Amino acid sequence: MIFDSALNALRSLLHTGMRATFWKSLGLTILALIGAWFAISSGFTELALPWVSDFFQLDFELPKWTGWISFFALMMAGFGLAAALAFLIGPVSALIAGIFLDDAxxxxxxxxYPDDPPGKAMPIGEGIWLAIKFTGVVILGNLLALVLLLVPGINLIAFFVINGYLLGREFFEFASRRFGPDDYARRLRAKHGMTIFGAGLVIAAFMAVPILNILTPLFGAALMVHLHKAIAARDINRAASVA
Structure with a gap:
């Protein structure tokens, strides 16, 4: 079920019906990341570089090897800027794509599923709140995983477990909320928790792939749309067989 839903989600990303949402989400995310890069680098140029220069341009003569310290500091600053941008990819893409998830x-x-009853789109306010929640979940998951990276032996496991749980929970709630209230989503999560968690691990693995992770929100939403349909159909069939 999870494997089939993941394959369908990958196919869905470039499907004709998803194409407009795909390009809008991708284009706006890239523009936002470019803006974030210029903002971060400009802030570094205005604040950090003058401090580094003043620190090493003292009145008395320093040994020649201190030039390497300055060079090393600038190198580390460059890596820091790249790391900051990499960390922002998840939250920025979640915030922007979250606005278009109902369309997707x-x-x-x-x-x-043309023969099934259509889902109901969320109100605008609820959709914006959902996008903010997605962003918060991605930030929280990555911060927790970043802290646990310092703990040997569990760092990689922590990244997948934390993000698998949080992403699986939020994306499945989004997909199921189109067909019922909060209670409906909670009942399904309680009944199919391990399946949803497994699907969340797939989303976390997708998010761990550089560059491709920009599309994580669309992939996660597509996967959970297919998974929700599969779970709902199986529950209906089981209920019919029992009756």
């Missing part, structure tokens, strides 16, 4: 879900439902 509707396109998938119309294309892959």
């Amino acid at each position: 879900a509707q396109a998938l439902e119309e294309t892959y």
Whole structure:
């Protein structure tokens, strides 16, 4: 079920119905990251570089080897800027793509499940709140994983477990909320918790791939749309067989 949903999600990213959402989300995310890069680098140039220069341009003569310290400091600053941008990829893409997730879900439902009752789009306010929640979840998951990176033996496991749980929970709630209230989503999560967690691990693995992780929100939403449909259909079939 998870494997089939993941394959369908990958196919869905470039499907005709998803194409407009795909390009809008990708384009705005790239523009936002470029803006973030210029903002961070400008801030570094204005604040950090003058401090480094003043620190090493003292009144008395320093040994020649101190020039290497300055060079090393600038190198580390460059790596820091790159790391900051890499950390921002997840939250920025989650915030922007979160605005378009309902459009993506509707396109998938119309294309892959045309005979099923259509899902109900969230109100604008609730959709914005969902995008903010996605962003917060991504930031929280990455911060926790970053802290646990310092703990040998569990760092990589922690990244997948934390992000798998949080991403699986939030994306499945999004997909199921289109077909019922909060209680409906909670009941499904309680009943199919391990399946949802497994799907969350797939999303976390997707998010761990550089550059490709920009598309994590769209991939996660597509995966959970397909997974929700599969879970709902299986529950209906089981109930019918029992009856």
